[in-house]
Amino acid sequence: xxxxxxxxxxxxxxxxxxxxxxxxxxxxxxxxxxxxxxxxxxxxxxxxxxxxxxxxxxxxxxxxxxxxxxxxxxxxxxxxxxxxxxxxxxxxxxxxxxxxxxxxxxxxxxxxxxxxxxxxxxxxxxxxxxxxxxxxxxxxxxxxxxxxxxxxxxxxxxxxxxxxxxxxxxxxxxxxxxxxxxxxxxxxxxxxxxxxxxxxxxxxxxxxxxxxxxxxxxxxxxxxxxxxxxxxxxxxxxxxxxxxxxxxxxxxxxxxxxxxxxxxxxxxxxxxxxxxxxxxxxxxxx
Amino acid sequence: xxxxxxxxxxxxxxxxxxxxxxxxxxxxxxxxxxxxxxxxxxxxxxxxxxxxxxxxxxxxxxxxxxxxxxxxxxxxxxxxxxxxxxxxxxxxxxxxxxxxxxxxxxxxxxxxxxxxxxxxxxxxxxxxxxxxxxxxxxxxxxxxxxxxxxxxxx
Amino acid sequence: xxxxxxxxxxxxxxxxxxxxxxxxxxxxxxxxxxxxxxxxxxxxxxxxxxxxxxxxxxxxxxxxxxxxxxxxxxxxxxxxxxxxxxxxxxxxxxxxxxxxxxxxxxxxxxxxxxxxxxxxxxxxxxxxxxxxxxxxxxxxxxxxxxxxxxxxxxxxxxxxxxxxxxxxxxxxxxxxxxxxxxxxxxxxxxxxxxxxxxxxxxxxxxxxxxxxxxxxxxxxxxxxxxxxxxxxxxxxxxxxxxxxxxxxxxxxxxxxxxxxxxxxxxxxxxxxxxxxxxxxxxxxxxxxxxxxxxxxxxxxxxxxxxxxxxxxxxxxxxxxxxxxxxxxxxxxxxxxxxxxxxxxxxxxxxxx
Numbered sequence: 001x002x003x004x005x006x007x008x009x010x011x012x013x014x015x016x017x018x019x020x021x022x023x024x025x026x027x028x029x030x031x032x033x034x035x036x037x038x039x040x041x042x043x044x045x046x047x048x049x050x051x052x053x054x055x056x057x058x059x060x061x062x063x064x065x066x067x068x069x070x071x072x073x074x075x076x077x078x079x080x081x082x083x084x085x086x087x088x089x090x091x092x093x094x095x096x097x098x099x100x101x102x103x104x105x106x107x108x109x110x111x112x113x114x115x116x117x118x119x120x121x122x123x124x125x126x127x128x129x130x131x132x133x134x135x136x137x138x139x140x141x142x143x144x145x146x147x148x149x150x151x152x153x154x155x156x157x158x159x160x161x162x163x164x165x166x167x168x169x170x171x172x173x174x175x176x177x178x179x180x181x182x183x184x185x186x187x188x189x190x191x192x193x194x195x196x197x198x199x200x201x202x203x204x205x206x207x208x209x210x211x212x213x214x215x216x217x218x219x220x221x222x223x224x225x226x227x228x229x230x231x232x233x234x235x236x237x238x239x240x241x242x243x244x245x246x247x248x249x250x251x252x253x254x255x256x257x258x259x260x261x262x263x264x265x266x267x268x269x270x271x272x273x274x275x276x277x278x279x280x281x282x283x284x285x286x
Numbered sequence: 287x288x289x290x291x292x293x294x295x296x297x298x299x300x301x302x303x304x305x306x307x308x309x310x311x312x313x314x315x316x317x318x319x320x321x322x323x324x325x326x327x328x329x330x331x332x333x334x335x336x337x338x339x340x341x342x343x344x345x346x347x348x349x350x351x352x353x354x355x356x357x358x359x360x361x362x363x364x365x366x367x368x369x370x371x372x373x374x375x376x377x378x379x380x381x382x383x384x385x386x387x388x389x390x391x392x393x394x395x396x397x398x399x400x401x402x403x404x405x406x407x408x409x410x411x412x413x414x415x416x417x418x419x420x421x422x423x424x425x426x427x428x429x430x431x432x433x434x435x436x437x438x439x440x
Numbered sequence: 441x442x443x444x445x446x447x448x449x450x451x452x453x454x455x456x457x458x459x460x461x462x463x464x465x466x467x468x469x470x471x472x473x474x475x476x477x478x479x480x481x482x483x484x485x486x487x488x489x490x491x492x493x494x495x496x497x498x499x500x501x502x503x504x505x506x507x508x509x510x511x512x513x514x515x516x517x518x519x520x521x522x523x524x525x526x527x528x529x530x531x532x533x534x535x536x537x538x539x540x541x542x543x544x545x546x547x548x549x550x551x552x553x554x555x556x557x558x559x560x561x562x563x564x565x566x567x568x569x570x571x572x573x574x575x576x577x578x579x580x581x582x583x584x585x586x587x588x589x590x591x592x593x594x595x596x597x598x599x600x601x602x603x604x605x606x607x608x609x610x611x612x613x614x615x616x617x618x619x620x621x622x623x624x625x626x627x628x629x630x631x632x633x634x635x636x637x638x639x640x641x642x643x644x645x646x647x648x649x650x651x652x653x654x655x656x657x658x659x660x661x662x663x664x665x666x667x668x669x670x671x672x673x674x675x676x677x678x679x680x681x682x683x684x685x686x687x688x689x690x691x692x693x694x695x696x697x698x699x700x701x702x703x704x705x706x707x708x709x710x711x712x713x714x715x716x717x718x719x720x721x722x723x724x725x726x727x728x729x730x731x732x733x734x735x736x737x738x739x740x741x742x743x744x745x746x747x748x749x750x751x752x753x754x755x756x757x758x759x760x761x762x763x764x765x766x767x768x769x770x771x772x773x774x775x776x777x778x779x780x781x782x783x784x785x786x787x788x789x790x791x792x
Contacts, residue, residue, distance in 0.1 A: 030298050030302075030327055038419040039433075047617070050617070057765075057766055069295060070295050070296050070299050071292050080771075085770060117774060135763075147749070161641070180777040198774070199777060200775070218759050226387045228307075228387065229387040232388075243782075245780065259773070262776065
C-alpha cells in the first residue's frame with residue numbers, strides 16, 4: 001500500500017483511530033519519551049498536538065497515555081486522588097472509548113495510571129506506569145519566566161538561582177515556601193518539577209519501583225523518571241524537607257499516613273483521604 | 287489496519303520497559319520485532335536512518351560505531367544517537383554488572399557487546415547528559431536496552 | 441507529514457481528485473446561512489484555528505454556543521490528527537484585492553479601493569423596529585460594483601528600490617503544529633497569523649501607546665481579497681488549487697533618534713490573516729515590526745509588545761484560555777499544601 005493510501009485507510013469515516021491520535025502524532029511523542037527515559041528529569045521538547053481537552057486540562061498527559069497504551073492495559077485516571085472527578089472521568093472516557101481498555105479504580109490492579117496532582121496511596125509495583133499531567137514543566141520558572149534563560153540554566157546545571165530562592169525563604173521565613181511542586185534533584189544532576197503533587201508524595205518518587213512519565217501539552221515537553229532512580233527534594237542540611245501535617249487521621253478509614261482533605265461542610269471540620277478509592281477499600285475491608 | 291496500530295503500541299511499550307529497566311527483557315509481538323519497533327517510532331525509517339540520531343547495527347556494534355555516534359549537546363542532549371542492534375548468532379556476549387537509574391541496586395547479566403564496545407560506550411557516555419542509547423532486539427523478538435545512564439562493569 | 445511522491449500513476453490521479461474534492465463537511469442550511477450572516481465571525485474562528493473551512497467553523501461556533509475560544513478548540517482538535525498531505529504556496533503580491541488602502545500614500549500606483557468596509561459607517565446601534573421576517577444580520581453584499589484591478593504592485597516598492605525600506609529578514613515557512621522548533625521569523629509570523637485577536641490587538645495598542653520603543657508606526661498598505669493557492673505536482677509543474685480570502689498589512693516604524701544618518705531607514709513589519717478581520721493583520725504587522733526593531737538592539741530593554749519571547753507565550757489563544765480556565769479544575773490538594781505552609785509560618789514553626 002502506498003503511504004498515501006495507508007493514510008486514507010487509517011482515517012475512519014466515523015469515529016476515531018485506535019487511541020485517538022494519528023500514527024505520526026504518536027511517533028512524535030514516543031521519540032521524545034524514548035530520550036526522556038534515557039535522560040532522567042530532562043525536559044524533552046516535542047511537537048504537542050491540539051487535543052479534545054483544553055491546554056492546561058491534561059492535553060500532555062493524554063498525549064503520553066494515548067501514545068503508549070496497549071490493548072491489555074488496565075487504566076486508572078485520577079484527579080486530586082479521586083477517580084470520580086469530572087475531569088478524570090472525561091479523560092478516562094476518551095481513552096477507554098478509543099481503545100476499549102479495561103478501567104479500574106484500584107491502583108494495585110492498574111497497569112497504567114494517569115494522574116493530576118497525586119500519587120495513589122497504595123504501594124505501586126514494578127511494571128506499573130504513572131503518567132503525570134504537568135502544568136508548569138520547569139522548576140526554574142519561579143526564578144525566571146523566560147524559557148530561553150531556564151533552558152540554558154539546565155544545560156549548565158546552574159541551579160544557583162533556585163538555591164538562592166530557597167535560602168532567602170529559609171533566612172526570612174525559617175522554612176522553604178515551596179508547598180506542592182517542590183523542586184527535586186534527580187540522579188544525574190537535573191532539577192525537575194514533580195508537578196503539583198503535595199510534599200507528602202515527594203518521597204514516593206525516590207528509588208520507586210514504577211516508571212514515572214510526565215506530559216506537558218501546553219509547554220510541549222515530556223520528561224521521565226525510570227524506576228529505581230534517586231530523587232531528592234532540594235533542601236539544606238540543617239533545614240530538612242517537611243511534609244504536610246494533619247491534626248487527625250482520616251475520619252472515614254482511620255488512615256494516619258494518607259494525604260488528607262478537609263471536609264469543611266462538617267462541623268467540626270473533619271479530614272478524609274484524598275485518595276477516595278483507597279479510603280473506600282480500607283473501610284470495606286475493615 | 288487496527289492490528290498494525292496496536293502492534294506498534296506493544297512494540298513501543300517493550301522498548302520503553304527495556305529502557306526504563308536496563309538488563310530486563312521484554313517481548314515484542316511476533317514477526318520482525320526490530321522493524322515493528324522502528325515503525326512505531328519513525329514515519330519514514332529510511333530518512334530516520336540518514337540522520338545522526340538513528341543508527342542500525344546488524345549482529346554487533348563495532349567500537350568505532352560507538353566512537354563516531356552523535357552524543358548530543360548540553361543544550362540538547364536528546365540529540366544523542368539511538369543505536370538499534372539486531373542480535374544474531376554472531377553477536378558477542380559479555381558477562382557484566384549493571385547499575386544506575388532503572389536498575390534495582392545492581393543486575394548481573396550478559397550484555398550483547400564486546401569488551402571493546404563496552405569500553406567505547408563508557409567513553410561516549412562519560413560526559414552525562416551527553417551519550418548514546420542502545421536498543422537491542424534478540425532473535426526471539428525480545429528487546430533489551432541500555433540508556434546512557436547505565437553503568438556496565440565487567 | 442510532508443508530501444510523499446506517489447509512484448503509482450493511478451493513485452496519483454486518485455490523490456489529486458481527493459485533494460480537489462470540495463469540502464464535504466456541511467451542516468446544511470443552518471451553517472450556510474450562518475456563514476452568509478456572520479462572515480467576519482466565521483473568518484475570526486478560521487483565522488485563529490489556522491484552518492480555512494467556513495462551513496466547519498460555522499458548525500463549530502454553533503456547537504460551542506457562540507463561544508469563540510471553544511469553537512476554535514473544536515476546529516483545531518479536528519485538524520490536529522488529520523494527515524498533512526501537501527504543502528501549498530501563496531504569493532502575497534498576487535492577492536486579488538477587493539479592497540486596497542494605502543494610508544502612507546495619497547495616490548499610489550493602482551489607486552485605492554475602499555471595498556465593502558464598515559470603517560466609516562457610524563457606530564450607532566440600530567434600535568428601529570423590524571418588519572416581520574426581517575433580520576438585522578442581513579447577508580453581506582460585497583462591493584458596490586466597482587471592480588479593483590486584479591493585483592497591485594506593492595506600494596512600498598519605490599521606497600524599497602531607494603533603500604529606505606529594507607526587506608531583509610528571512611522567513612522560512614514552518615508548520616508550527618508539527619514542529620518543536622520555534623521556527624525563527626517564519627514561526628513568529630505563523631504564530632501571529634493564528635494568534636488570539638484580542639491579545640494581538642491589545643499588545644499592538646500598547647506599542648503604539650508608548651510602551652514600544654518609539655514605534656511611530658505608519659500603515660503602508662492594507663489589502664483584502666483573495667489569494668491564489670498553488671501546489672506542485674510530482675512532475676514539478678505548479679498549478680492553482682483554489683483561492684482563500686486573506687488580508688495583508690505592511691507597517692513601517694520610523695525612528696531617527698539613534699540611527700546612523702547615512703544608513704537611516706524604516707523598519708518593516710508584515711502581518712497577514714486568512715479572512716477579512718483587518719485588525720488581525722494590522723496588529724500582526726505591528727508586532728512583527730516591533731520585534732524586528734528590538735532585534736537590532738539585543739541588549740535593549742524590552743516591554744511585552746516588542747519582546748518576542750513574551751509574545752510567543754502570550755499570543756496563542758488556546759494556550760492562554762486553556763490555562764486560565766484550568767483554574768476552575770479542582771486544586772484542593774495543592775491548596776491544602778499551601779494552607780499547611782501558611783499556618784506553619786504564622787505559628788512561627790522553626791526546625792531544630
